Amino acid sequence: MPSDISLLIVDDQALFREGLRTLLAIQPGLKVVGEAGNGEEALRLAASLKPDVVLMDLQMPVMDGAAATRRLRELQPETKVIVLTTFDDDESVFEGLRAGAVGYLLKDTPSANLVEAIRLAAGGKSFLEPSIAAKVVSEFARLSPRPAEALVEPLSDRELDVLRRVARGASNREIAAELVIAEGTVKNHLTNILAKLGVTDRTEAAMKAKELGLI
Secondary structure, eight states: OOOOEEEEEEOSOHHHHHHHHHHHHTSTTEEEEEEESSHHHHHHHHHHHOOSEEEEOSSOSSSOHHHHHHHHHHHOTTSEEEEEESOOSHHHHHHHHHHTOSEEEETTSOHHHHHHHHHHHHTTOOEEOHHHHHHHHHHHHHHOOOOOOOOSSOOOHHHHHHHHHHHTTOOHHHHHHHHTSOHHHHHHHHHHHHHHHTOSSHHHHHHHHHHHTOO
């Protein structure tokens, strides 16, 4: 039987930490092993607890989340960091991701998104809030323009429709509503898109599509 995913919550607001711990305690396969109120304390606890995933706020006293993430990635690269914050401005987003976070979520995200992000991070994959993913794709396109290349298996017109909306940061539900198709159909198209592009998640798919000139 696989062991639980161990979590360290890092946030300077005790009430938020308590609420988050309560929320995660009822999720199967997840276990909160510790809490920290700043980045410095997080590093000390991470060294002794060796958590699989750290949920990291950005603006905290003593040591902020970006600095703590950067240091943690150097000391314990096997521990994955998900930024969980109220800030979605470009500076905060790119600072967190450049520091080495594999996920970036806002504190008002649905609990299902948070749990999914944790499971993906523990498995070595990334998860970004749709609005955050759109920022990343836009910046990637600005910095890394590439000429179009051909795929071994080209995307269908419908797959391109889905991919364009993924790049805008739309959720599966929003894409289904716009294209007037079932949400399950969107998921099937997305599975095919990931396979054809040779990537593992929707953020990578959007960036690869920009790189290849598909969107």
